[in-house]
Amino acid sequence: MAEIRLEQIEKRWGGFSAVQRQSLHVADHEFLVLLGPSGCGKTTTMRMVAGLEEPTSGDIYIGGRNVTYELPKDRDVAMVFQNYGLYPHMTVGENIAYPLKVRGIAGSEREKRVGAAAAKVELGSLLHRRPRELSGGQRQRVALARALVRTPAAFLMDEPLSNLDAKLRVTMRAELKHLQHELGITTIYVTHDQIEAMTLAHRVAVMDGGVIQQIATPAEIYDRPANLFVAGFIGSxxxxxxxxxxxxxxxxxxxxxxxxxxxxxxxxxxxxxxxxxxxxxxxxxxxxxxxxxxxxxxxxxxxxxxxxxxxxxxxxxxxxxxxxxxxxxxxxxxxxxxxxxxxxxxxxxx
Incomplete structure (x- = not known):
């Protein structure tokens, strides 16, 4: 487990500033949600933490280590994407095991870890199936298990529930919250859905125009919005x-x-x-x-x-x-x- 710190991080493409100079501290075991409309800079911020985008300036620390210019594979973070990213020709078990296989983990150890990760997301009976035989919620759970199996220092989740129908999103929100509480893994979660943010987060960072407008607990953001943008964005x-x-x-x-x-x-x-x-x-x-x-x-x-x-x-x-x-x-x-x-x-x- 690890804290994540962004110090004066910035991302520009030519004259366009996607993320203005921002600092952010995510405590060890914390579930922090980056919330905002499309184009506000939340996904770009997360991608810089993951190593998929290089910051124009500033520093990124994970577990006290400066990882600003390290490759994604060396940052000890696991990502869960909106589109699941499952291999269609592999079974559920093989999909979950793939990160361990890449790292050269022995077969018996792989099998043990896959079984434990699958059990956490209630997929133990589906390990032999292929992704096409699963529902949307089951596919998302496979993606979660594949992230879990590595026991990473941090989770990075990019709108993982947006492809699910409304009823399934409610169920998966509860599963995600319970899972993060049980495992205590530091998590950064990106969404434009304020209901997800308010129900999942320990703290919410509301972004607009590449700037964090307010960062606080869900209750404080709802009860005492810092500005007109937050006031108009939060609440349904x-x-x-x-x-x-x-x-x-x-x-x-x-x-x-x-x-x-x-x-x-x-x-x-x-x-x-x-x-x-x-x-x-x-x-x-x-x-x-x-x-x-x-x-x-x-x-x-x-x-x-x-x-x-x-x-x-x-x-x-x-x-x-x-x-x-x-x-x-x-x-x-x-x-x-x-x-x-x-x-x-x-x-x-x-």
């Missing part, structure tokens, strides 16, 4: 963001007049509130007023989108709630759960 549905100005101690916009809990030196502000912190109320007695734009039944709740001036605000209501589109409605924001951002700097105000 995302945080409601309403441009406001501060007037006479109140945050004001068309249809909005909310007491300001924070005094700001600027009037160019954005008010944030999550859908679960918005309660539907009578329009006449509410300090936020609008008309119902649409209602969506999600099963356990109803998402009510309300047109408030130029903004649309989503409230999460009880699943039995019913109201017609176009009806006037009031909204009550939980004052203890409001977020305020500077519209110019995009940063959170406390």
């Amino acid at each position: 549905p995302p945080m409601n963001l309403i441009p406001v100005r501060c007037t006479d101690g109140k945050l004001v916009a068309e249809g909005v007049r909310v007491p300001a809990a924070i005094q700001s030196a600027t009037d160019d502000l954005v008010l944030g509130v999550r859908p679960e912190d918005v309660r539907l109320a009578d329009a006449a007695s509410s300090n936020v007023q609008g008309r119902v734009f649409t209602c969506e039944l999600t099963g356990d709740s109803v998402l009510v989108t309300v047109q408030v001036g130029a903004s649309r605000v989503i409230a999460k209501a009880d699943r039995s709630f019913r109201i017609a589109d176009g009806e006037p409605v009031g909204l009550h924001f939980d004052a203890s759960r409001l977020h305020l951002f500077d519209a110019k700097t995009k940063r959170r105000l406390d």
Whole structure:
């Protein structure tokens, strides 16, 4: 097992900077998720750790050893890819054993390790099958077992669940989390799926434009987003963001007049509130007023989108709630759960 440190790492191609100068510390045994939209630099960062991309500048340490210019095979990391990367002509057992065969591990020892790795991902009865005979989830487990069999210092996982259907992703998330907890192997996991990040990670590093916007526990990122990007990216549905100005101690916009809990030196502000912190109320007695734009039944709740001036605000209501589109409605924001951002700097105000 090993900690991973990136010190002032940067990756450029000509005039394009894929990853700006960034430092990152992944503790021994930690499960860290790099989260962000396509093109944000998360996969490039992981590929530099793996040795598949050479950094333009900066240093990479694994287990205290500078591996910046070492070959991938010498870094003692195991990768799991989005497309599984299984050999179709080999059986499950042969696929799992391949890294050991390359390293010249004796046949009896190989067989022992393959059996142990397969058992960890519940593939012991499928070792004789070929990849084409397996489901998507079983193929992903073969890829995991092939990574496990080497007992590496660290796992690097590049969107390993994105090819699976929604139901199977939920199952595999639980298996991955349990497996990492059981083995305690330092893991860097890349995804654009915030649900994966929030459910799997010890810490999440949210990236955008080649820059880490915030790194913290999932709970802290959800409860105290550092800036407007993180606020709008995390959450399903995302945080409601309403441009406001501060007037006479109140945050004001068309249809909005909310007491300001924070005094700001600027009037160019954005008010944030999550859908679960918005309660539907009578329009006449509410300090936020609008008309119902649409209602969506999600099963356990109803998402009510309300047109408030130029903004649309989503409230999460009880699943039995019913109201017609176009009806006037009031909204009550939980004052203890409001977020305020500077519209110019995009940063959170406390």
